[in-house]
Amino acid sequence: MQTFSCRCGNPLFFENTHCLACQSEVGWCPVCTHIVALEPLPKGGYRCTHPSCGSALMKCQNYVLSNVCNRMVVMNDGYADTLCDCCRYNAMIPDLTINGNRERWAALEAAKRRLFYTLDLLALPHGTHGDNIRVPLSFSFMADALPDQGLWRSTASQEKVYTGHTNGHITINVKEADDVERERLRVDMNESHRTLIGHFRHEIGHYYWDLLVKERDEQACRQVFGDHTSPTYAEALEQYYHHGAPNDWSMRFISAYATMHPWEDFAETFAFYLDMVAVLDTALHMGLSRAEHDGSLDDMLRAFHQVGMAVNELNREMGLLDLAPRAIAPAVRDKLAYIHTLIENANA
Ligand SMILES: [Zn+2]
Ligand SMILES: [Zn+2]
Ligand SMILES: [Zn+2]
Ligand SMILES: [Zn+2]
Known part of the structure; x- marks a missing residue:
């Protein structure tokens, strides 16, 4: 930015x-x-x-x-x-009669505008219903139907809102906009980051799998991320929530969650790629000369590492979380290379 x-x-x-x-x-x-x-x-x-x-x-x-x-x-x-051009993508907005929802919605929209800024920087195609696009993109920002406290009956599954993506439709639970709730979930799930912009970058990764990979480049994608048909997504989810990620995940994956299924690996890697592009763009505009890169993936990774290590130290000085991982494993670099080429070809 x-x-x-x-x-x-x-x-x-x-x-x-x-x-x-x-x-x-x-x-x-x-x-x-x-x-x-x-x-x-x-x-x-x-x-x-x-x-x-x-x-x-x-x-x-x-x-x-x-x-x-x-x-x-x-x-x-x-x-x-x-x-x-950002709000036109909304399918559903939170109930504004509920206290705090306007503020939550504002935080979600601010993150969404940053997402679109980075997508446009990369000239990635996107469109919604009525536009000339194979997979129309839309967003719903929703709250769980019933608050957790004081219930006289259990909350049925359809009353819970799951953050996720289906056929171009991205749903985000508005409780992710509450700092306390989001940090609790981050610690519960043992994540290095959990942010609104991170949710948008992850879910848009699923969108671009549908738009750019599905029935177009599935074979090549499978070579890099593994077979998304076996195990099925439901089996993989079950397995992950029972056993978690393997201890050596960082040798092959960008995050622990990426080990769950090839689709999550793709979305997590895609999100990391967008993180990197956004950070390098900002660093260049802010005059951090070390961020200069020629646009090749390895050069971007080098520049991101230099900026990342500097910001990590600044953050540690202030007691904040690290910005960037210390190292990117070669297997993860190859996944990023697939995404780098996919994005280059998408706007060719
Ligand atoms: Zn002025
Ligand atoms: Zn103007
Ligand atoms: Zn607007
Ligand atoms: Zn996902």
Whole structure:
């Protein structure tokens, strides 16, 4: 991610809705792809103040009504779409009559916008229902139907919301936006990280398996990640929750969870690839000269290692979690190479 600049010269950040220096309202202009100060127009709407843009814009409805978005839509002859290029992917949003759900939803949308920023940086194809795409992508942000406390009957399985992906539809349980709940789950599951952006990067990995690998490149993918048909996903899940990951998982996998099934291995490796691209992009914009790379996978891995080790030490200085693994096993590097080529070919 980069930082942006207000017309007053103050820096603006990707999540901003106001400039703290000049109080201008700000938003993401989809035409010049910057966070910009917004100049209100006399007949309604706004003008992008980026010197080379000046597009007529409206706020996304989720910006106006719920303040969970900071994106603009293009206005043509006074008309504009109601939802921005990120919010238009939503199939279901949380129940906003429940206390705290607006804040949870805002945190989910902020992570989703970062996801799309990285997908667009990589020129990865995506589209939703009504777009010309083989697998339409959509998101539902849902809460468990009943709170856990004070129940007079057990919670039936359909009332639990599982974070996951099915045929282009990504569901995320809104409790992942609660810091306490998410950290508890991270410790329970023995994960090195558990973040909202991480969930989006993992689930979009499943989406790209469906879009780019399924019935297209399955044979080659099987050579790298193993056979996804045997054992079946259900058998693998059962096995993993009974026995966990093998002790030597880091020799062959990017995470313990990746050992569960080839599909989870693919999604975890895909998520790591997106982590790396996003961190390198940010490091370059922030002037960390060590992040320079020529775009080849091994060069990216080297740059990510250098930045990662520096940030790990900074984090340890502040008592925070490590950013990057100390080493990437050769078998994991080969999986990343498959994903690197898959992404290159997807936008060729
Ligand atoms: Zn300003
Ligand atoms: Zn603009
Ligand atoms: Zn929006
Ligand atoms: Zn998964």
